[in-house]
Amino acid sequence: MATSNRPLSPHLQVYRPQITSVLSILHRITGVALAVGAPLLVWWLAAAAIGPEIFATTRAFWGSWFGQVLLLGWTFALFFHLCNGIRHLAWDLGYGFDLGTATLTGWLVVAGAAGLTLATWFFAYSVSGVLS
Amino acid sequence: MSGAGANGGQNGAAESGVSHWWGQRLTAILLVPLALWFTASFVTLSGAGLVLVRQWIGAPVTSLFLAIFMASLFRHIQLGLEVVVDDYVHGPTHNRAATASIRIGCILCTAVALLSILVIYLDGRG
Numbered sequence: 001m002a003t004s005n006r007p008l009s010p011h012l013q014v015y016r017p018q019i020t021s022v023l024s025i026l027h028r029i030t031g032v033a034l035a036v037g038a039p040l041l042v043w044w045l046a047a048a049a050i051g052p053e054i055f056a057t058t059r060a061f062w063g064s065w066f067g068q069v070l071l072l073g074w075t076f077a078l079f080f081h082l083c084n085g086i087r088h089l090a091w092d093l094g095y096g097f098d099l100g101t102a103t104l105t106g107w108l109v110v111a112g113a114a115g116l117t118l119a120t121w122f123f124a125y126s127v128s129g130v131l132s
Numbered sequence: 133m134s135g136a137g138a139n140g141g142q143n144g145a146a147e148s149g150v151s152h153w154w155g156q157r158l159t160a161i162l163l164v165p166l167a168l169w170f171t172a173s174f175v176t177l178s179g180a181g182l183v184l185v186r187q188w189i190g191a192p193v194t195s196l197f198l199a200i201f202m203a204s205l206f207r208h209i210q211l212g213l214e215v216v217v218d219d220y221v222h223g224p225t226h227n228r229a230a231t232a233s234i235r236i237g238c239i240l241c242t243a244v245a246l247l248s249i250l251v252i253y254l255d256g257r258g
Contacts (some may be wrong), residue, residue, distance in 0.1 A: 008213070022172075025177060028216060031212050032212075032213070035209045035212065035213055037239075038206065038209055038241065039241050041202075041245075042202070042241045042248070045189065045198075045202075045244075045245050046244055046246040046248045047247075048182060048185050048186055048189060048248065048252060049248035049249075049251040049252050051182075052163060052182055054257075055182045055185070056182075059174075060135060063179075072219075078167060078171065082163075082167060082168070083133050084159050085163075085164070086164065088160075089157065089160060089161065090193075092157060093171045095186060120171065121173055123175055124175045124178050127176055127178065127179075128178045128179040
């Protein structure tokens with residue numbers, strides 16, 4: 001096909017960033033990041049099914065600073081994608097499409113994702129080790 | 133819309149595009165409560181040992197919800213990644229190869245997750 005030199009959509013760099021467009025691309029980026037993380041949940045389930053040695057290895061990995069940084073990133077990605085996903089579902093039903101509302105709900109999504117991430121990690125560290 | 137399935141029916145994307153769109157939304161609606169429930173439980177289990185984790189996974193209600201969560205999660209991931217691939221991976225060969233890898237990966241992840249849940253559930257019963 002003689003298509004190789006055509007400009008291809010989406011070419012984002014020609015637009016000035018706005019909250020609506022930035023959140024739109026962030027929805028996709030967090031979605032891909034969560035897709036990368038999801039197999040690790042399967043690893044966790046499989047490790048629990050297989051036995052103590054491999055489960056201890058996965059537990060040590062998630063408890064390491066590297067594992068914790070990954071989990072923090074995925075926590076934010078999850079809450080962002082979830083909150084913004086609800087915003088998308090509202091749009092699918094025809095609600096909140098005008099520019100003022102879309103800007104406002106966009107900032108609400110950012111605040112909600114940040115708040116839920118902080119609350120989750122505060123809770124995680126207060127209950128960590130309570131159950132063992 | 134999706135590479136391999138787009139020309140499957142006689143009406144092409146007019147059929148497969150709509151079912152792709154619906155599948156993405158239906159799994160999204162399922163995933164809102166399931167992801168919140170899973171995150172809350174996972175966080176509550178942080179630092180917990182294998183015995184407690186298996187007790188949680190193997191409880192009847194948990195194993196059912198976990199199975200639904202894993203199946204809808206990987207279906208949602210498959211549909212979402214297919215859209216990304218269609219936007220960025222051009223050329224029929226590369227597009228099909230990428231789409232096929234995504235589908236195989238998602239089927240494998242779902243299978244391993246469901247099998248692990250089943251093994252732990254049965255172990256808890258017996």
